[in-house]
Amino acid sequence: MSNQASPKASLSRRSFLKTAGVVVGATAAVGCGSSLVAMAENAPQAAAQEEVYRGVCRPNCFGFCHLNVHVHDGKVMKTTRAPYNEACYSRICQRGLSHVQRIYDPQRLQYPMRRVDGTERGAGQWERVSWDEALSEIASKIQEIQGKYGEASVAFLTASGNQSAGVTGAYSRLLALLNASNIGPCLDMGSYYGMNAVAGTAVGPMLGYMMWNGNEPTDAKNAKTIITWGANVTDAQIQNWHLVKEAQEAGVKLVVIDPIYTQIASKADLWIPIRPGSDTLLKMGLMQIVLEREAQDVEFLKAHTVAPFLVKESDGMFLRRSDTGVAPVDTGQVDPTTQQPIMDDPFMVLAGGQLVELRDGVDPDIEGSYSLGGVNCRCAFDLLKESLQQYSLDQISSMTEIPMDTINQLADIVIDGPVYHYEGYGPQAYNNGGQTTSTGLTLCALLGNLGKPGASYGAFWGLGLAGSMGDPTYTAPNGPSTGLNIASVDLKNVVETGDFLGTPANIKMLWIYSANPLNTHTDTGAFTDIIIPAMEYVVTADSMMTDTAAYSDMVLPIAQWFELQEIANAGQCMSYNFNEKAIEPPYECKSDFDIITELAPKLGLGDYFTMTNEEALEHQFSGPLPEALGADYATLKETKQVRFIMGNAETAPYIAYEGGVFPTATGRFEFYRETVLPRVAATVQPTPEQIQAERLPHFEPPLEAWPENPLYSTYPFVLMSERPRYRVHSQWFATPLLREIDPEPIVKINPADAQKKGIGDQTYVECFNDRGAAVAKAIYSEAIRPGTLVYPKGWQLTQHKGGGWSYLSSTEYDPFIVNNNFMDVLCDIRPWEGADE
Template sequence: MSGSENAHSGLTRRGFLKATAAGTAASALIGGVSLGAFASELRSGQPENAGDSIYQGICRPNCGQCCAIDVHVRDGKVVKTAMTHIPDSPEVNRICLRGLSHPYRIYDPERIKYPLRRVGERGSGEWERISWDEAAEEIAQKWAEIQEKYGSQAVAQYAISGGYGVFTTNHPVYLRLNNLINGSKITGCVDMANAVGINRVVGWGEGVWSTNDARDVVNAKNLFIWADNWSEAQIQEWRFFCDAIESGVNTIVIDPVYTITASKANKWVSVRPGSDAALILSMIDVIISEGLTDVTFLQEHTVAPFLVKSTDGSFLRQSDLSGTSTAETDKGDELRTFDVHAANRNTGTSAEVESPILVWDEACGALVEVEKAVNPAIEGEFEFNGIPCKTAFTLLVEEVAQYSPEKAAEICDVPADTIRELARLCADGPVTHRMGWGSQSYVNGAHPAHALITIAAITGQIGYPGASCGAADWSASSGWAQSYAPKYGASSSPTLPVLALPEIIESGEYGGEPFALKAMLIHHGNPLCTSVDINRLKRTVFDQLEHIVVVDSVMTDTACYSDLVLPVAQWFEFEDITGGGQTNFYTGFNEKAIEPLHESKTDSDIARLIAEKMGLGEYFTETDAEILDDAMLSSETCQKLGLSYASLKESKLVPQRTGVKIAFEGAKFTTPSGRMEFYVEKPVAFSNYGQDIDVERERLPRFFPPGEAWPENEKYEKYPLTLMTSRTKYQVHGQWFSVRNLRELDPDPTFRINPADARARGVEDGAWAEVFNDRGHCVAKCIYSEAVRPGSVVYMKNWAAKYFKAGSWAEVLSLEFDPVTVNHCFMDALVDVRPWSQED
């Protein structure tokens, strides 16, 4: 309960006092408040938490967890964050170092105190303090001038998800403002290749990366972890991996790097970076050739028996034989209406009424509608009315036949016998496959996911306890604030992927029409740290913008390169609602614990202020409480739970499920056919900006080399090291970079390299060294590690540029991307390494 008394806390960490001392010397522009006023009051033996008020908070960065935490307030100041104890859910009673460090974030000496205007060149670090009124006036004036000159689309908003919540992920007030001015939107293009590869097979209805929830891994007989270091990248799921080990689950880790997770597994397989699809296709070949498929599951729950026309790659339907169109099909035919959401993703169209799909039924030796078949053939070639056809399964068999274990071994550097062993384990259920973010970080990134979910399809290892395949269980409530932002209409200006911006702006065209982008509002994102090839991004995009506004709490790399910086409130300085995460299955209410510090404002108040200056204030009369109430009413999850804003505010935490979630239970899929569509009839791009895609390539899982990080690439002779990323437990996508106590534990940006590779280049262990290519460079500390595969460099992701001796990781990464996934390829880059001898 808000304001409840508790006596179990205290300020005891050595680093807290260090941060206090640092805070007193902070700069005038972006300095923090001294903590000495209350930290110095602590004495040895003082009762812990005496007089503290405790508020319900939700730690909600883009780590995907949304852990419930207690926010301790004393004399109007946050002095501690601690785990919320939930008696009925002991498995979620955890908190990581980031969750414990919130007082350091709130009272960060680098926290922005008031609006700042650039007075020097962009990136020079020269600023002046201005008032909120001046800042809002400038934004309103600049936007009006730019839209008058270049068109409404010339003003855009960029956002990803700086924090999971109604205001911090869905951005309803910012989006309404954008709709009213008809501005463009820019998307972040991050970590979506897995989702594309998996969900085009199973449908998008259960979520973005849907699997059985993490507690279910103990029910598996064989647990495969693909390029996912749970011990650091998915830190809150690590305990479930440990539970699986203790329960006797056979654990297999496939990863180029010998991670902590790999060190605890029963088996570790080191695969060549970017070659996962070839490995998995070979495993499919073994499963099929050794008769390990689940024929009944293939017949009843996949497109295996669907007849694919050789003429155009589409499924054979009744209308193909009758000579009539779908609309002219006889009324006697059974028609199926497909799910709108699934149809939109898989076909790019609205829901359609299709003529029935036909299969060859071996029971009667005739073509029949798929739902009427008794024993549909899953293999074979046919011809009907002059139309040659093959079953979808036959096409899969032909595709994977190219990847015998011996052939695949040459590609992925995994022994042929190991490939056979892995394939047999995949058919020995229950089997769980969990994919991390490694294999999807290449230009070919959707295809390992497509291939892996195909293994689940042909073995029937999905939809029951212990049998699952995917990247994460996402329990977040759906439909937040669906009605608020578009209440007065939606923007007709385009939504642009950030990866395509250089091409769009350089060409001056979008969709065949002249296009200009001249102003950007950036909130809940930091693209000059978390994107790729930022030298080109600055040159082709940011330097062409006439006005850049960044909303943030500290001076990020992007804020440093802007024209206006607006200080935003921290999470515990306003109310918000979260819909749960990967391991915390609660809809949660985040209470306001303290007033916003300094002159910071909430996102909603910032948007309202800009709207008022633009003469749009009449459209922003709802309070934050009313917006949250609207969010609850528009959420399908909250409707099912009978939750309202008032009831959640009272309850604070409400469980979203009872028992362990089983994804696709009962083999219920949300594809147009209602089956697992490992053959995709109508592939589309995830983010469509007018690009062409290779439709034939996307129909089946396939292997093709990464865009750059491959020995056959012409750049390989000059830059022979593959650059791979690793996520750190001390930061989240650029957040927490300035938190002082975490910097004590993790003070410098580092990269790991095999000692043989380092010594060959004269680079010493622990020395600063330069990682470089034609795009840029990065100077970080070298760490010798035998765990790193020779020919590779592993860097820790998303460090702020100021911590490097020179450059940053975002300089050396490649902008090349797959036009289907439109996804950042954080590992698809080649580099070399050399000693750094320059002065600090």
């Protein structure tokens, strides 16, 4: 590396990796900043007295990479890649290499701080307090607020910033004992809802809860083609890019469907640009072509989907034997979930036009109708075909802005399977995101492109449940909380009305952990203008002064990942991962577990928190069930990793819905749903017309980002976000090493659009709408679709020259999905009139 003042202009990949991997010596002690140049020139070697611990990097990129944490004299000197049992998951990225600077970031919170009395939240006026004073005040506020407004008035809000058993278990236990309310995450739930609606929620024999199901990424090499839908794997999911590239090198073709010419699009055999928010339409068009060509897999439809089921026009339910006058028969078995008797009441289908019970050996029709006692019934497959005619192919071509020749070319590809459809989290971040996913899965079911190697649709992320099974009462020793369960995107509505589905809801205190909702959720203004002002007390536990912490009354400095022992129980590696404690927390920082343990006696709950952190982890991962699964504490501590799904990533990758078995009520793929329910309870309720439409694939335009919206004439740009290499949402936002490479908020704009607006390259602009604004540096890019703007997500309000990105988004949501719609945003752009310095 040269000795120039700033390395940005000449920083190569080789020099970056060399610099990032260098040992940081005593000069990088707690509180000392360090630049790239200082690291390269001043770092001494300390390997002789080095200790190496196993760490798990666990942000919500969900890579959950294993790292070697190198420690000298009680300080972390560097991080390097550590091996997974499956070598394909052994990796480290620039964020993982920069942990030293994150741990010793000069901006890190050092001690508890209380907002100065009489100052406004967000004004940045703080006073240092002791831990005893901080926890005593918090306990007093909890008791005071619950005494005045009821137990449910205290609420805990969390997200996915720290997926681990110890933190989650301790907070869940405290919440249940307090009968407090839970404010649940609404992030990336469009794909979760759409996937589970038609294909079911999978919990495997190893207690792996497949929240986002799909074949393991190592299976992509078994496909003929990989199609990515809004998934910029090279940047947003770096940990999986090598798997896609290795598949390409083995001869697998890559098709990228994305409005933007992304990094992965530049590596593709075919890039198909699409209008933002129109993915569902394209999938419906592809199904029309499949049916026109009679390319559907009839045998798969008969055996593994609800295609042959008869649907009653009277109530939309499937026809069962009991509808013919024969009462259900008690099987003598009990449903382990509901503890209710299992009744035999088989579905009725047509076979050769005759009404019969659907039993083994029956070859059902998938088309046809029947009238029973004046009730007309039709095969679900006929209803699917009818729903796909909502728009003609010419209309779909026009609305998606994809030429018909290209749609037909894509149809050739999807028919010639197996195809590995890799869905990113971009297409689901619109109000219609649930249908985007469920329709994609339906396309695959139509072609029999599910349940076998190389044939998949979806994402790949799971949660291991063994820790909650060692002692199922650990997180709720006196039973579940009687408080409310409110979706975070619905919190504004609840606060404004004081009502939640007919129940009084006086939320007056928030405790926020593992989350930064003012930054990483939609509609910052909903928090700063409505939610936070309605709170009598706000606590945030974090290691940095985030946007959320800045609007709190008490900020608690927490330990970072390598400063406590923990078991990470989620991610794309599908493993329980043991994280060793490498160093003591610096300054006065404490782990979340220790904070709760010290708070509990002040609430009269001390008897429930007598274990140490290690003892609590051992308790959660002990007992017959974890031991039977090989996921007990002793095994985890020794091996550092235990897989919680079947198979082996390298030799026998996990196959979703293997053999055409689906964890649904029918045991089949349900492209038609007789029972339609929202993902969670929320104040916005679906109408009967919406429920009827939701039974089948259909297209609803985005709530805001669509040309027919009258607001389009005022705000003509779709504002989209990307997930950059240099942060994970808002994590790593201040890390000096990464900020030298990526110093400030930017917005990418097509040069033609910029010139029409009088905007120069590298000049500051203001993106704005009727909700708010954000100031950033404009970057010309031909990769950006005209009529769209793209910004990297995660910049704090203090890092903008004005405003912030989430001020422009909305908390309006689809009543079924109840999701943050990050991409469903319109805005305009203009030169910024402020000073550029």
